[in-house]
Amino acid sequence: MNPKAEVILFPKHARQPRQFRQWLASILQTFQEHLGRQGLKLTRQREEILRALMAAERHLGIDELYLSLKRQDPSIGRATIFRTIKLLQECGLVAEVGSSNGRSKFELKADRPHHDHMICVECGRITEFQSPMMERFQDGAIRRHGFVALWHRHEIFGRCRDCLKRRPRG
Amino acid sequence: MNPKAEVILFPKHARQPRQFRQWLASILQTFQEHLGRQGLKLTRQREEILRALMAAERHLGIDELYLSLKRQDPSIGRATIFRTIKLLQECGLVAEVGSSNGRSKFELKADRPHHDHMICVECGRITEFQSPMMERFQDGAIRRHGFVALWHRHEIFGRCRDCLKRRPRG
DNA sequence: CATTCTATTGAGATCGAGTCTCATTATCAA
DNA sequence: TTGATAATGAGACTCGATCTCAATAGAATG
Incomplete structure (x- = not known):
């Protein structure tokens, strides 16, 4: 096994706008397909949440996500974030990571x-x-x-x- | 890899009283040593809880543990069970398993x-x-x-x- | 564009697992 | 036995997560 393969990995996409847009499009499509399959809709909020997760270079807690989203959309509600995270987990785009002290953290799985x-x-x-x-x-x-x-x-x-x-x- | 090695495993100790007593003694000692190292005491309740976990042939939730202990000791409190489980986790005798739908389950790790x-x-x-x-x-x-x-x-x-x-x- | 049907949203109420408080009791060493 | 200290149980409390519900947005249709 190659030791080089075992290294701390963070998405660097955010630094290359062109590639980031392609990445976003492909992941959005995956999400949209999952929603479509269950008769659900892709809303502004759902897209914002996914986008925030993609831009993050580390694991995010619900509260960090909430505060960061609130800045660009003050009306967004905590419940929507919980609901969307659940949807994203269902279709494998997001996974829970290390819920020490009761606070769950999440990370994007797709394309990584x-x-x-x-x-x-x-x-x-x-x-x-x-x-x-x-x-x-x-x-x-x-x-x-x-x-x-x-x-x-x-x-x-x-x-x-x-x-x-x-x-x-x- | 041998498929035979991948099978649902449950402790069968409870069916062989002599071996069970030996097992109990050795695990109790491990627990007692951990407590001693921190200036804590081995109480009736702590022993009862450990015993219940050992006798269980499957993963137990706090509530199942509580109800089963309540039968032989109606005065036992939920808080004590939480506190004891935490101690047992600290010394590696117990581990949390699959906390789907918010309810944690626990299992004895020792000697398995x-x-x-x-x-x-x-x-x-x-x-x-x-x-x-x-x-x-x-x-x-x-x-x-x-x-x-x-x-x-x-x-x-x-x-x-x-x-x-x-x-x-x- | 208007219409209609359904999914979604945010605010706040609610739930509930786990923790904390505190007066009482048990443990253990001397 | 005694004294110092840890442990207990009941119930209050915390706070992450879920649920409720009235208002709104999305998508499909004509």
Whole structure:
């Protein structure tokens, strides 16, 4: 396995406007198709929320999302954000990540390479890593159980390199 | 990989009284040591809760635990159960499992083989599976990041065989 | 464009898992 | 037994998430 493949990954699309627009269009289409399939509609608010998630370079909590959206659309309601996040989870565009202390955080999954998370219980830092081989064995296990996977969550809790250096024994 | 290794696993200790007592003693000691290290005390309630978790052959929610304990000790309080579960998580004896619809479930980790979970979003059923190869690649990734793992959670959300049979398309 | 049917929205009420408070009680070491 | 301190249970409280409902927006049709 190539160690180079295991690195902290953040979307850099926002820095290349042309590519960002293409990315947005393709993801919007995915969302719209999901909505269409269930007789639901693509509204201004739903698009704004998806856009905010795409522009974010880190995991967002509901409240961060709410405050950031409120700036450009003061009338937006918390309930709409909860409802939209749920829709986005259903169609696999968004996944919940590390809900320590009761506050869920979310990230966009679409068009990003598969990755899992290591969460430091001391400083709270979330490190992303990839392991294609793990995915392969996981897929095998899923198939063998006749299960159809919608999304998955693989979180390793522990202490990160920096915290270990700072205090070798907790 | 041997498919036989991937099967729903439940502790059968409860059916062999002698072994169960030994198991109980060894786990109680682990718990007591953890408490001692922090100047805390092993109380009747804490022992009852641990015992109930050990006797359970499946994942327990707080409420199930509460009701089952209430039968033999009507004065026990919910708060004590929350507090004790937290202590047991801290010393690695108990782990949270699949908190779909807001209700956390817990399982005893001690002396049980490593396993992960597949959670059906339709019927809520939790299927356990093992995949030693996945664990191996995971350990490699952890080591490469200089991380020290305390526990991990690997949950696959999707639809189980039975629900797929019942309603092929959600 | 007007019409109609349905989905969506935001505000605020509501729910409920989990936490906290506090007076009382249990644990344990000396 | 005693004294210091931790633990308990009841119920109040927190606060993230959900629900309700009247008003509004979207899409399809003529």
